[in-house]
Amino acid sequence: MHSPTTDPLGLPWLLPAPDDVRGQVRALAGSAEAIAAQALTGLAGHALDLDQLTSVAKLLDKGRSRIEAGTxxxxxxxxxxxxxxxxxxxxxxxxxxxxxxxxxxxxxxxxxxxxxxxxxxxxxxxxxxxxxxxxxxxxxxxxxxxxxxxxxxxxxxxxxxxxxxxxxxxxxxxxxxxxxxxxxxxxxxxxxxxxxxxxxxxxxxxxxxxxxxxxxxxxxxxxxxxxxxxxxxxxxxxxxxxxxxxxxxxxxxxxxxxxxxxxxxxxxxxxRGKARKCLVLDLDNTLWGGIIGDDGLEGIKLGQGSSDGEAHLAVQAMALDLKARGVVLAVVSKNEEAAARLPFQKHPEMLLREADIAVFIANWNDKATNIAHVATTLNIGVDALLFLDDNPAERARVRQMLPQVAVPEVPADPSLYPMMVMGSGWFDAVALSDDDLKRAEQYRANAERSVALQQIGDYDDYLASLDMACELSRFDAIGRARIAQLINKSNQFNLTTRRYTEAEVAVAEADDQVFDLQVRLVDRFGDNGMISVVIAKAAGDEWLIDTWLMSCRVLGRRVEEAVLASLVQGARGAGAVRLVGEWLPSPKNAMVERHYEKLGFKAAGALEGGGTRWVLELADHVQPKLPMALSGDRSFAA
Structure with a gap:
């Protein structure tokens, strides 16, 4: 007899399927209203059997014209x-x-x-x-x-x-x-x-x-x-x-x-860049057994010598293993902050320490509100988060308020938590780059940058204080996996949201009619890794910017001006007279709708689907003076 809480054929990390799946499908199919992505993902978020999955697929066919794909x-x-x-x-x-x-x-x-x-x-x-x-x-x-x-x-x-x-x-x-x-x-x-x-x-x-x-x-x-x-x-x-x-x-x-x-x-x-980037952890009865505010440091169950203590230690080990491959860790707990931090600071059996946590929130606010704040602080979408909590009421509340957050079901036994988190597949990867290995450190450094900005006040002085070094180089085999990863993950600062595989990136790399650019940024707080990718295609006397994306971690650092200057330099050297850029709207990239306008491009008409076309005459571009040192085979002399 297989336990319903552990049998992988039952997809135990998902909520059990409701009794009326087919009824919900029929209601959506028969309605004249648009079918929202949230309704579809809500249905699919249960442990559906083959017949139920087939019903959902039929809904995708019947309701095709009414589906609002959203994200x-x-x-x-x-x-x-x-x-x-x-x-x-x-x-x-x-x-x-x-x-x-x-x-x-x-x-x-x-x-x-x-x-x-x-x-x-x-x-x-x-x-x-x-x-x-x-x-x-x-x-x-x-x-x-x-x-x-x-x-x-x-x-x-x-x-x-x-x-x-x-x-x-x-x-x-x-x-x-x-x-x-x-x-x-x-x-x-x-x-x-x-x-x-x-x-x-x-x-x-x-x-x-x-x-x-x-x-x-x-x-x-x-x-x-x-x-x-x-x-x-x-x-x-x-x-x-x-x-x-x-x-x-x-x-x-x-x-x-x-x-x-x-x-x-x-x-x-x-x-396609849908894997989760951040593990948000509850504390009491998740990272340790017991309640730190009631039981004190000596009373919580953690470490060798008890089955519960070892189980919670395994949860921490899982979190550290994820952090080692680039998953960011955060804490959201209903607790007094000083009490919540105490095990990280003082308990000898704790594997996790404060330095491992990019965002630490302990207060008495609603957890869904605090989880949304984690996303804002890290500058990532809530759909990049997975929340682990032992409390079924808290899990239900987060699912209700933030349906985009992945919330695996977990049984009462904490020894099964790692199996449910890792078995869910929400942290699966198709590649592992050097930048992945540095990501947790990069988010910690971002927090230090925020503190520096608050202390310095004047933004230009703040940028100068960062001692930035920007490397602009062509695609290469070493960076190829990370380039493809960024192309498939970046959603917000992404002008066209075109997706290319690693093999397609290699083709672009070898094409002499393509100007490709990988951009890295280092400052006094640390290495931000690869933060921007550009693909431009020569077409007669103009260059079409096919792909331009950038990590939101470096917004406001004037990197986009350095990228444009490199593009202009390359286009001029190839005999082009203008750059053409496109903004193609997606559910998440409204923030870059005026990107080309801010860089001096002129509007050149609308595109099908609500996008816009922009043109920059190369003769009109003036090389900027930037608060960073530039290097690489596609940098320019500032």
């Missing part, structure tokens, strides 16, 4: 699977809503994945797909039968990989980003434990194939979907259904589809 990002996904996939598309679409995506799916006919990817004029080529999930089955790959001869086993693995390589090559020609799924290891055995040592066992061949598939994904700029890990979470005995495969070529059990679809959706969401 949902549209994505067209192709499914290239070995087995039957029609039932998987609606599950992915419904799951995508909880990860910030409005997904359309195109499904390749059974057995036609290779043909669709490689045949000129295929239906896939006309589908408009931006990404393609390539998911194989060990039986279709020829890895289901054992080989006594090691050479034959090697040939089988090489042949299976060659098939995937051909699909990837075809997708590259179609400019579709591949998402390559690892293959779950077969549940049965050939020689028991010796399978791990026998290269010709199905288990060993599948394992070897997965290692090479991961290397292929890295080499070709593809995303890797670790379906083998998802199957292991469920348990191989529950994952496979041989009867379904024999009857209908359905690759895994229907009960496992919601878990599989959620993992697909969270990967796609992470690739």
């Amino acid at each position: 949902l990002t549209p994505l067209k996904l192709a499914l290239l699977l070995d087995g039957t996939a029609d039932h998987l598309a609606p599950a992915i679409r419904g799951s995508g809503l909880r990860h910030g995506l409005l997904i359309d799916c195109w499904v390749a006919p059974y057995g036609q994945a290779l043909a669709e990817a490689t045949r000129p004029g295929s239906d896939l080529s006309a589908s408009g797909a931006q990404m393609a999930l390539v998911a194989s089955d060990f039986r279709s790959l020829g890895l289901g039968r054992p080989h006594v001869d090691a050479g034959a086993a090697e040939d089988a693995v090489a042949g299976a990989l060659a098939r995937i390589e051909a699909i990837v090559g075809g997708l590259a020609g179609l400019k579709i980003t591949p998402v390559l799924a690892t293959v779950p290891v077969p549940a049965g055995s050939w020689m028991g434990s010796f399978d791990a040592l026998a290269p010709g066992s199905p288990a060993a061949m599948v394992a070897a194939f997965n290692v090479r598939l991961a290397a292929l994904a890295q080499a070709r700029g593809a995303l890797l979907f670790d379906a083998a890990r998802v199957a292991a979470l469920a348990g191989h005995g529950r994952w496979f259904d041989d009867g379904l495969w024999n009857r209908s070529k359905i690759p895994f059990a229907l009960d496992a589809v919601p878990l599989w679809a959620d993992h697909v959706a969270r990967l796609l969401g992470a690739a």
Whole structure:
């Protein structure tokens, strides 16, 4: 018997599905009103089964013209699977809503994945797909039968990989980003434990194939979907259904589809910049057992020697592990501040210390209000936050007041908190850059900058006091992962919100008709890392600025003037006479609507969809004097 609080097939970090899911779907479908993104994500925020996910997907079709996408990002996904996939598309679409995506799916006919990817004029080529999930089955790959001869086993693995390589090559020609799924290891055995040592066992061949598939994904700029890990979470005995495969070529059990679809959706969401950036922590009965204001430093449960104490220590270890890879930590607690800070300062078993927390709020205000203040202080959206709290009433209140905040359900046992947070997938990543590793320190330094501004008062004097050094350079392989990450995550200071994969960034990097720019900023408080990305395309005697984005952490530092000067210098050197910029409105980028006007561009008409076009004659631009030192191969002499 599987516990309903821990069984991964039940998506236990989500609220249980309400009894009237289909009724809610029918009400939304039958209403004449617009369907708000919040209503869709509210439905999808529950642990829905396959039938319920399918109902939500049907609503997306029926209500297409009435959906107000809001912060949902549209994505067209192709499914290239070995087995039957029609039932998987609606599950992915419904799951995508909880990860910030409005997904359309195109499904390749059974057995036609290779043909669709490689045949000129295929239906896939006309589908408009931006990404393609390539998911194989060990039986279709020829890895289901054992080989006594090691050479034959090697040939089988090489042949299976060659098939995937051909699909990837075809997708590259179609400019579709591949998402390559690892293959779950077969549940049965050939020689028991010796399978791990026998290269010709199905288990060993599948394992070897997965290692090479991961290397292929890295080499070709593809995303890797670790379906083998998802199957292991469920348990191989529950994952496979041989009867379904024999009857209908359905690759895994229907009960496992919601878990599989959620993992697909969270990967796609992470690739589109939807992963959470900040973990907001409650204190009492979350980071330690007991109530610090009542029990005192000696009375709280924390550390070795008790099961509860070790459980809360594991929660802190999880938080530190997230911080190490760039997730920002914050505290929101109903407490007296001095009491709340005491364990961080004095308790010998505390792993977390005050320096680990970017924003620390302890008062008696409503937690939702304080969580919104965390977002404002960090200059990120509330949809970048995940809130962990042991109290179900507080979780319900935050969900009600701030539905964009991720709030995982947690059971009474604190030892299960890390599983629920990490199992939710809201912190999943598709890359890890040097800038990610520095992010927590960057947010701490931002707080110090705010204090400096308050002390100095005059803003120009404040900028001069920062001792800024700005590096403006072309794209390169070292910065490529971070460039793609910024392109897919930046929403507010982003003039066009165009999204490009790492592979597409590499193409731009090699194109001599593209002027690309990565910008880094350092000051006396620390390294801000890469904070701006620009892509401009030559078109006759003018340059079109395709992409211009910047981290909101450095707003008001005059970096955009340095970027423009570099653009002007590059355009002049190439013989252009003007720069053309576009502002394409999105749900979050209203702050840059007048960006080009502020930089001296002239309005040049409206664009379809409410955007605007702007022009700067290069002859009219005067190089500014800026409060920063400039360097890099695309800097200018100030």
